[in-house]
Amino acid sequence: MRLGGLYSKIVAFRFIHVWIMDFTSKPKEKAELNKLQKRLRRQTGQAIADFNMIEEGDKVMVCLSGGKDSYTMLEILRNLQASAPINFELVAVNLDQKQPGFPEHILPAYLEEQGVDFHILERDTYSIVKEIVPEGKTTCGLCSRLRRGSLYGFAEEIGATKIALGHHRDDILETLFLNMFFGGKLKSMPPKLLSDDGKHVVIRPLAYCKEKDIEAFATAKSYPIIPCNLCGSQQNLQRQVVKDMLQQWDKEYPGRTDIMFTAMQNVVPSHLADTELFDFKELKQSEDAFNKLNIISI
Numbered sequence: 001m002r003l004g005g006l007y008s009k010i011v012a013f014r015f016i017h018v019w020i021m022d023f024t025s026k027p028k029e030k031a032e033l034n035k036l037q038k039r040l041r042r043q044t045g046q047a048i049a050d051f052n053m054i055e056e057g058d059k060v061m062v063c064l065s066g067g068k069d070s071y072t073m074l075e076i077l078r079n080l081q082a083s084a085p086i087n088f089e090l091v092a093v094n095l096d097q098k099q100p101g102f103p104e105h106i107l108p109a110y111l112e113e114q115g116v117d118f119h120i121l122e123r124d125t126y127s128i129v130k131e132i133v134p135e136g137k138t139t140c141g142l143c144s145r146l147r148r149g150s151l152y153g154f155a156e157e158i159g160a161t162k163i164a165l166g167h168h169r170d171d172i173l174e175t176l177f178l179n180m181f182f183g184g185k186l187k188s189m190p191p192k193l194l195s196d197d198g199k200h201v202v203i204r205p206l207a208y209c210k211e212k213d214i215e216a217f218a219t220a221k222s223y224p225i226i227p228c229n230l231c232g233s234q235q236n237l238q239r240q241v242v243k244d245m246l247q248q249w250d251k252e253y254p255g256r257t258d259i260m261f262t263a264m265q266n267v268v269p270s271h272l273a274d275t276e277l278f279d280f281k282e283l284k285q286s287e288d289a290f291n292k293l294n295i296i297s298i
Contacts, residue, residue: 033220037079040217043208044076051192053203054162058088060203061160063151064118066094066107066226068218069166073206074116075221077164091158092118095150097125097143106224119158123150138237152200167204169261170211170246176264177242186272188264 048054062077064070077090094107104120111118125146133139155163167189176188191207194200206214218225250257269278 029220033217036213036217036220037076040072040076040206040209040213041079044073044205045080047191047208048080048203048205051203051207053192053205054084054086054088056086056088058161059159060088060090060162060164061151061155061158062090062092062164063166064092064094064107064111065166066224067166068214068223068225069168069206069211071221071223071225072209072214072217073164073166077205078116090117091160092116093151093154093158094118094120095125095147096120096122097147098122099126103226106226110224119154121150121154125150140237140239152195155200161201163200163202165202165204166206168206168209168211168214170243170257172204172207172264173246173257173260174239174242176260177246178238181242182238186274 054060060077062070062074064074074090074092081088081090092111096102096104108118108120123146125143128146129139129143133142151163172189172191176186179185179187189204191204193202195202246257270283272278275281
């Protein structure tokens, strides 16, 4: 009996200890979440202001994939909408690409619970990609083009004036290096883009936000994440290689990716080598400087 009583006391003590620790840790966790949300909100608001992403009366189509980035983008935009000095509309749109096993009930249930206006756009791009792309080859390029075409067309149908995508700062940096390494171009994903036909304005409100902050926020919010199963894991994708490289750089030299992103906002065309961007042929010594040089040499 004594042993049993002692065991009961130990169990009770452990239960009370865990309960107290859980209770006392919640305020700290809540404070950290609030701090993280404020940072994401501030950075998103700054990006929107810097690039004039959203204007009075806009109808913003928020492309929701079911991943951490798009969930975070939707929540932060809704948060900003509530206190913004302008009026704009948000409508969430998910493209159901008909991947086998896609949990089509998750997003509608989440959006209905949140009270968000939404549309589920059904397009069987999966079959097209599988039919065209050879086995073992990456599917992202074709999948992206088909997805973009479907979303652009639907934006026109519902009268959306802006199309919001969930790309963040890390995506933009990765694309910069991918284009340099494999495309021979110095370009990336701009925070604001006009489509080739001039009909659609694409915005990336999370352009200033770090992926690690978004991931932490999504984890804390327990979003019902839907993985992309169309292309499998594709571990050898060049984007993953570049992502690993940037993460390793930032680990060895903290702040390096911050500096690189800042560099993208401080471009000096005269110190590059694009003859269409800067008129090098007409770059000559000024007449005054030439005359002064002659006087000094006499």
